[in-house]
Amino acid sequence: MLFEIPALDKTATAAIQQRIDLKTKPAGALGVLEMLALQLALIQNSEAHLSLNKPVLLIFAGDHGINAHGVSIAPSAVTQQMVLNFLAGGAAANCFSRSNGIELAVVDAGILSALPDAAGLIQQSLGCGTADFSQGPAMTLAQVEAGLALGRHIARQQILAGCDLLLLGEMGIANTSSAAALLAAATDLPVETCVGRGTGISDAQFALKLNLIKQALQRPYAKDPLSVLAEFGGFELVQLCGAILGAASLQKPVLIDGFIVSVAALLACQLAPNCRDYLIFAHQGAEAGHKAVLQQLNATALLDLGLRLGEGTGAALAVPLVRAAISFYNDMASFADAGVTQVVEAGVAT
Numbered sequence: 001m002l003f004e005i006p007a008l009d010k011t012a013t014a015a016i017q018q019r020i021d022l023k024t025k026p027a028g029a030l031g032v033l034e035m036l037a038l039q040l041a042l043i044q045n046s047e048a049h050l051s052l053n054k055p056v057l058l059i060f061a062g063d064h065g066i067n068a069h070g071v072s073i074a075p076s077a078v079t080q081q082m083v084l085n086f087l088a089g090g091a092a093a094n095c096f097s098r099s100n101g102i103e104l105a106v107v108d109a110g111i112l113s114a115l116p117d118a119a120g121l122i123q124q125s126l127g128c129g130t131a132d133f134s135q136g137p138a139m140t141l142a143q144v145e146a147g148l149a150l151g152r153h154i155a156r157q158q159i160l161a162g163c164d165l166l167l168l169g170e171m172g173i174a175n176t177s178s179a180a181a182l183l184a185a186a187t188d189l190p191v192e193t194c195v196g197r198g199t200g201i202s203d204a205q206f207a208l209k210l211n212l213i214k215q216a217l218q219r220p221y222a223k224d225p226l227s228v229l230a231e232f233g234g235f236e237l238v239q240l241c242g243a244i245l246g247a248a249s250l251q252k253p254v255l256i257d258g259f260i261v262s263v264a265a266l267l268a269c270q271l272a273p274n275c276r277d278y279l280i281f282a283h284q285g286a287e288a289g290h291k292a293v294l295q296q297l298n299a300t301a302l303l304d305l306g307l308r309l310g311e312g313t314g315a316a317l318a319v320p321l322v323r324a325a326i327s328f329y330n331d332m333a334s335f336a337d338a339g340v341t342q343v344v345e346a347g348v349a350t
């Protein structure tokens with residue numbers, strides 16, 4: 001049931017594409033926005049009007065045992081401090097959510113020390129941070145399964161409460177190490193392609209990070225996605241994967257943020273290939289493996305701003321583009337409406 005995602009019905013593709021092609025512009029001239037409008041029209045199952053009423057950003061937070069080696073610029077305590085910053089409204093993700101009319105909530109998926117209840121904090125911790133994956137599995141298979149179910153549940157709950165675009169972000173010091181190991185383990189990409197500098201680590205830290213990940217990948221482990229998640233995952237990564245599956249199970253679009261959320265998306269697509277059609281990729285950022293994971297997913301990102309922050313910042317920044325795709329699809333005049341001569345190919349009027 002967890003992995004049962006309804007296939008996207010694509011029977012209206014030609015009709016939707018024709019509506020896009022009959023707008024007063026050369027065919028294809030709105031580039032990626034045309035692909036986005038087509039995808040949204042298929043998901044909303046509507047040849048008439050598209051809508052976006054309630055975008056919600058869920059930031060999943062979790063800590064990582066691997067950071068005992070110092071693979072990030074920050075100590076793990078910063079994860080919890082940033083969660084408090086999100087709850088107080090002071091992080092970049094809050095700023096971009098406010099400026100783009102996005103609701104925001106934070107999920108404690110497994111930070112080092114739990115916080116008291118607070119408005120906007122969803123408590124569904126899988127534990128006080130993962131085990132160090134360079135020494136052994138990051139978590140148990142039972143934790144992977146519980147995390148997928150919790151992520152699925154919270155995403156479905158948001159959607160049943162009216163969310164019609166789910167934005168996903170993360171906070172977890174050292175989670176670029178976990179995401180890089182997951183990417184290398186889940187694909188046949190060389191580890192060097194997957195590992196980057198995350199928060200901006202030094203050459204020495206980078207060499208250590210690469211070595212630890214290489215070593216971890218050398219131990220024997222089962223290659224199915226659930227086992228890969230147990231070996232190298234993070235509690236926020238597992239719940240993100242579940243949230244993607246949960247939103248797709250209700251056929252709602254999911255706006256994927258940066259490198260880390262994209263890796264969660266890759267694993268979700270390996271578990272349930274049908275979920276790919278519900279995913280929108282907000283941006284391609286500066287983290288080394290981001291381009292590679294997008295290629296694996298055959299994804300074209302909306303933005304390329306050199307971001308390397310996470311939190312859901314890229315997803316929040318892409319919401320105006322989703323709105324723009326909806327507005328041209330709904331409101332742009334057709335050639336017939338506007339009395340503009342339609343030119344189908346170089347110089348041939350119809």
Ligand SMILES: Cc1cc2ncn([C@H]3O[C@H](COP(=O)(O)O)[C@@H](O)[C@H]3O)c2cc1C
Pocket residue numbers: 071072073074078082170171172173174175176177197198199200309310311
């Ligand atoms: C103050 C601060 C705020 C952040 N917000 C997001 N991240 C980002 O950096 C972390 C991943 O990079 P690495 O693997 O190098 O630790 C994640 O927490 C990610 O969300 C932050 C990192 C810091 C230090």
Ligand SMILES: O=C(O)c1cccnc1
Pocket residue numbers: 176198199257258259260261285286287290307308309310311
């Ligand atoms: O792309 C990301 O999500 C990212 C990159 C670096 C650090 N934190 C997040």
